[in-house]
Amino acid sequence: MKVENSIRVKHQELLEKYSALKAEVGHLLVESCEKNDWFFEHRLKSEESYALKLSTGRYNDTEIDDFYACTIVVPNLRYVADAVELISECYDVFDKKPGETIKSRPTDFSFNSIRMNGRLKKGVTENYLDSCVFEVQVKTLLEHACNKATHDFAYKxxxxxxxxxxxxxxxxxxxxxxxxxxxxxxxLSSSRFLDQKNESYEKMGLIVQFIRNEWGSESESIIPYDLKRLAEVTANVLSAINLDLNNLMDAVKKETSLGRGKHTKNQSIYSIFLQSLINQERRNVMIYLRGKKQKYKQQILIPSEIELPEGTDIKTLNNAVVLPR
Incomplete structure (x- = not known):
């Protein structure tokens, strides 16, 4: 695209100034976004884009409000308010769109994301950057992906x-x-149209409840983040060895009363469950572990911290994955 020399000169002048602003703003927001596991991207207006923006006639000056612009991408709408609060604390925000009252029609879905214009707080850096205006957008992951996928061919x-x-x-x-x-x-999940009962999920829900009841008051580090996966694995193991949650609860209770079970320090909750079942429901467990191996049969992981019954030949455990000591 052909750009007039006067505009090219002005763009170059602004580029030098706003590059310093980009470094200042980007450093702080990148660090904050990484802490929150959010995504951050920023850019400076290209010469061509700058010239086209000026040609709209919406600006009285050659300094536009988004020569430098950045985007914070949060997982979903729940985190938008947190991102807005972060921006407001870090910078002098003087404009935020959309406001409490909007003019767009309900059928209009363009530019719905949060857009905030602000400046560096005075005294933060060199005085010549104090007047620089920049834009911060806050988008959800879905919105950001949609914009990336459709922006070029639909709008520009x-x-x-x-x-x-x-x-x-x-x-x-x-x-x-x-x-x-x-x-x-x-x-929405509590709607009577969606709140259906599923036997497998009912079992997993009870296992999760049992884990929280037994370990909830202790350090959260022992409880895995993916508690659903642990509940699913536990339910599969119980089903494989023909036992139920009551058998597991009784086994853990007995083992704990003997100074093992919950008192074991070198085992995960999964291993505590398995060790308790081996000690208290040995027959069911060993019959399954020594059973005929089949392609789609549940394989039970046995970490090296698990104490198998004395004299157990691990070569006979066809349905186990035994980790070496």
């Missing part, structure tokens, strides 16, 4: 297409509803 492509923009808006509308459903998942 080399052709004008009503149908493409229409399709992009429809996709955006669908994903907006998905974002909202994720935010309200807790309440």
């Amino acid at each position: 492509g080399g052709t004008v297409s009503w149908s493409k923009e229409r399709l992009a808006a429809q996709i955006k509308a669908v994903l907006d509803n998905v974002d909202l459903s994720i935010l309200e998942m807790e309440s």
Whole structure:
């Protein structure tokens, strides 16, 4: 694209100043986003994009409000308020869109993400950057992915297409509803149309409850983050050896009363469960472990910290994955 020399000169002048601003803002926000496991990206306006933005006639000066702009991407709508609070604490925010009252029609899904214009707080860095305005957008992961996938061909492509923009808006509308459903998942899941009973999930739910009852008051480090996976594995093991949760609870209780069970310090909750079952329900466990190996049969992991019955030949444990000592 042909750009007038006067605009190119101004762009170069702003580029030098806003590059320093980018380094200042980016350093702080990158660090904050990494701590929160959010995604961060930022950019400076290209010469061509800058010239086109000026040509809209919306600016009285040659300094536009998004010469430097950045985006914080959060997992879902639940975290948007946290990101907005972070930006407000770090910078002098003087404009935020959309506000409490919006002018867009309910059928319009363009530019719905949070956009904040701000400046560095005075005294933070060199005075010549104090007046620089920059833009921060806050988007959900779904919204960001949608924008990346549709932005170029729908909004800034080399052709004008009503149908493409229409399709992009429809996709955006669908994903907006998905974002909202994720935010309200807790309440929506209790709907009588969705709140169905499933035997496997009922069992896993009881196992999770048992784990929280037994270890909830202790250091959270022993309870895995993916508690559902532990419950699923435990349920599969119990099903394989023809025992139920009551058998497991009794086994753990007996082992704990003997100074083992919950008192064991070198085993995970999974291993405590397995060790308790081996000690208290040995017959069922060993029959299964020594049974005929089949392609889709449950294999039971036995870490080296597990104490097998004396005289056990691990070569006979066809349905076990025994980790070497």
